[in-house]
Amino acid sequence: MSKKKRAIGLMSGTSMDGIDVALIETDGGRELVHGPHAADAYPAEIKVKLRGALQEAQALKDRADRPAALLELERRLTELNAEAVRHFLEANGIAPETVDVIGYHGQTVLHDPSRAMTVQLGDGVLLAALTGIDVVYDMRAADVAAGGEGAPLAPVYHRALAAQLPSMPAAFLNIGGVANVTWIGEAGRIVAFDTGPGNALLDDWMLKHRGAAHDADGAAAARGRINEDALTQLLTNGYFGAPPPKSLDRDAFSAAPVASLGVEDGAATLTAFTAAAIGKAREYMPREPLTWVVCGGGRKNRTLMSMLAEHVPNAVVPAEAVGLNGDIIEAEAWAYMAVRSLYGLPITFPETTGVSEPMTGGVLAKAPG
Incomplete structure (x- = not known):
């Protein structure tokens, strides 16, 4: 039965x-x-x-x-x-x-x-x-x-999905309000944790300045310039130096370092923050993932996906590229x-x-x- x-x-x-x-x-x-x-x-x-x-x-x-x-x-x-x-x-x-x-x-x-x-x-x-x-x-x-x-809780499901991938290790990256990653090794070993901000800071920024909690396609960020001083300040948060397992509340980070920036520069800097935080997560992975499978709303932000590709050495692909629905x-x-x-x-x-x-x-x- x-x-x-x-x-x-x-x-x-x-x-x-x-x-x-x-x-x-x-x-x-x-x-x-x-x-x-x-x-x-x-x-x-x-x-x-x-x-x-x-x-x-x-x-x-x-x-x-x-x-x-x-x-x-x-x-x-x-x-x-x-x-x-x-x-x-x-x-x-x-x-x-x-x-x-x-x-x-x-x-x-x-x-x-x-x-x-x-x-x-x-x-x-x-x-x-x-x-x-x-x-x-x-x-x-x-x-x-x-x-x-x-948290995160989805890793046990990510491991089940990873069985259809051609090679290991792989990473499943979910970019919602908070971003979390699951590293899956050849023998089904998993390591998972929240990497840092996902879309929440950017959504709140766009809601405040444009009245809509969304940077469609990352268009505002694409037109802006990253403020390196603000980005450095954001990345000094002690969370990034703490080893996993670890998790975050949606509002764990403050956008104060970008408060004086224009809308587009702020969007660019906050998007870069999410990407850089994900890049830092590699420090806690047993081996470099051969593929990063990205799900959640963040995969639709072209600017974020482009920035993310600059922070990891191997393929960064939306879930759809491996036959899954990332939504x-x-x-x-x-x-x-x-x-x-x-x-x-x-x-x-x-x-x-x-x-x-x-x-x-x-x-x-x-x-x-």
Whole structure:
């Protein structure tokens, strides 16, 4: 009897753009079939509320606390995820009862492992009730409670995807709000950590100066000049000298060093910061990756991809170049980990989060009835 399950992954990343939905069939190991996918953007008012939630969450003393505004937002986000699932199933002619599990990320509003705090807004019990499908959620919490970083979590899925690459070692680089990398060796060894800023600083810069949280194609950065003094100041952050495993909150870095620059020069400098930080990550890899597979929104920034190629000696390619969809790898990862959680298989490891031993994670919410 096959252990393969049909799973939906729901991912809302640190870029705070919306909800990625992806379906896979997997046994949580090597068996993996990619299914359809979709993306639902957050309504504008939700994006505004999320930025306020990032500030409010800083005052939390207990990760389970939900002051009124956060509680209301959590419910609305859960409803939006349920709507995303419903639309996805209808669009693809999939009956809910044929889906075994949903892997639900929730929206991160605070991640501070030094305080054993990681907070994702998302009510798994409510989602299970609204969709009629079992839900595995809160996948970071057990790792953090056991002394791990609770991030990155996708490396176990990156390792499964790397099986289709022609040669090792390779690196999977996800550039969302924060950037993280997974190094995969020939024998399946993995080393993973957050490299530094992804798109968050640049998005916030563009929102402040241009009213849209996005530098399309890296066009503004391409027209600007990198301010080397500001870049040097940004790179003095102690995070880069700390060995992995290590992880970051979305707002771990300040854009203060570029505050006096023009819009385009600031964009160029912040883009260079992301690329240089990724280049520094090579210091902690056992061997130089032969290929860097880039996923997440950052791969669409041509200026960033060009700068990145200047910081690493081997091929830097978007996920599509190796037959993958770079927009939905993270959502697929949550579906994959949900299945692993159902089977009690580990999703975090000493080499990825610093936890003392491989461990599973996630909370199972059963659908009513």
